[in-house]
Amino acid sequence: MIIPHQQLTRETLDALIEEFVTREGTEYGAQDVTLATKVEQVRQQLERGTVVIVFDPAIATTSLIPADQVPAGA
Numbered sequence: 001m002i003i004p005h006q007q008l009t010r011e012t013l014d015a016l017i018e019e020f021v022t023r024e025g026t027e028y029g030a031q032d033v034t035l036a037t038k039v040e041q042v043r044q045q046l047e048r049g050t051v052v053i054v055f056d057p058a059i060a061t062t063s064l065i066p067a068d069q070v071p072a073g074a
Contacts, residue, residue, distance in 0.1 A: 002070065003053040003062070005046045016053065017042045020064045 005013055021038040042064065045051035052070060055062045 001055050001057065003055050005053055008053075013043075013046075014039065016062060017046075017064070 008016070017039045018035065021035065021042060042051065046053070046064075050067055051064050052067050053062060054065055054070065
């Protein structure tokens with residue numbers, strides 16, 4: 001199920017994005033990028049619609065994924 005990012009409070013959206021960008025395996029290359037920059041980059045992707053928030057009720061998890069990779073029926 002896709003959750004429109006506009007329906008979340010700023011605090012909730014920030015926490016969701018921060019959790020996502022700090023997950024193990026989210027690399028930004030050889031150059032260090034600040035947390036604030038990473039959060040802003042993801043926020044811009046949400047605004048452009050290239051990334052969406054997906055909630056999986058079966059396992060009660062939320063993820064951010066590229067819009068073109070949204071599973072059928074989400």
